[in-house]
Amino acid sequence: MSNFSYKDIYIEDGKRVLEMNILPEKYCNFDCIFCPIGRSHNKIDTQQTFSDISESLNELEHKLMNNEVDLVFINSKGEALVNDKIENVINLVKSKGLAVRLLSNGYILGRVEYMKIANKCDEVIGEIKVITDKDFQKIQRPIDGYSFHEHISSMISFNKQYKGKFILEITILKGYNDSEEAVSKLRNIIDELSPDKIIIERMDDDRFKEKLGISDEKFHAISKALLNK
Numbered sequence: 001m002s003n004f005s006y007k008d009i010y011i012e013d014g015k016r017v018l019e020m021n022i023l024p025e026k027y028c029n030f031d032c033i034f035c036p037i038g039r040s041h042n043k044i045d046t047q048q049t050f051s052d053i054s055e056s057l058n059e060l061e062h063k064l065m066n067n068e069v070d071l072v073f074i075n076s077k078g079e080a081l082v083n084d085k086i087e088n089v090i091n092l093v094k095s096k097g098l099a100v101r102l103l104s105n106g107y108i109l110g111r112v113e114y115m116k117i118a119n120k121c122d123e124v125i126g127e128i129k130v131i132t133d134k135d136f137q138k139i140q141r142p143i144d145g146y147s148f149h150e151h152i153s154s155m156i157s158f159n160k161q162y163k164g165k166f167i168l169e170i171t172i173l174k175g176y177n178d179s180e181e182a183v184s185k186l187r188n189i190i191d192e193l194s195p196d197k198i199i200i201e202r203m204d205d206d207r208f209k210e211k212l213g214i215s216d217e218k219f220h221a222i223s224k225a226l227l228n229k
């Protein structure tokens with residue numbers, strides 16, 4: 001039985017994208033209060049062996065060969081880098097001459113062992129959802145000992161040596177990073193990180209929209225300020 005799950009192929013900027021999850025259940029180093037996947041019962045940041053994945057890799061190869069895929073987007077139930085077979089997945093996709101995009105919350109990208117793996121990807125996404133350590137601990141509930149400073153410095157270290165396209169995804173949350181002061185701090189982080197692309201998001205999950213969502217007006221004003229438009 002395959003250990004991976006897939007979304008239907010979709011088109012993005014004219015490319016056929018295969019989005020896949022490589023974790024059997026949620027494994028993340030954070031436990032965000034708004035996580036769409038639910039609570040983190042397995043808060044980890046070390047690699048795990050989940051099971052023999054030869055069948056899963058065969059299925060992936062089959063999908064790649066039969067669907068004219070241009071880009072594989074690894075977007076898993078948590079932090080995909082903790083699957084010790086992630087390199088096999090990336091190597092398989094690259095061996096077919098296709099591009100790989102990896103979504104990570106960014107915290108462990110600066111660790112040498114994970115840096116090496118992420119470096120094999122054509123695109124890597126890192127995320128920011130708060131602007132202070134207090135809020136990081138409160139709403140992202142990471143592994144003990146983690147800090148907001150380390151989160152940002154890890155992404156900075158990664159991007160300093162990364163040759164691919166680093167995409168920074170910033171989610172604006174009401175009361176956490178939507179003030180003028182917070183936006184100015186976010187701008188400083190952007191300057192230090194110098195991502196190749198910035199995506200500004202806001203909470204659009206109906207379960208959390210009332211508490212954490214911001215108005216269209218505010219969203220557009222903050223987007224404009226952060227994207228320097």
Ligand code: SF4
Binds near residue numbers: 028
């Ligand atoms: S980092 Fe992402 S996957 Fe992990 S707990 Fe937070 S929202 Fe969920």
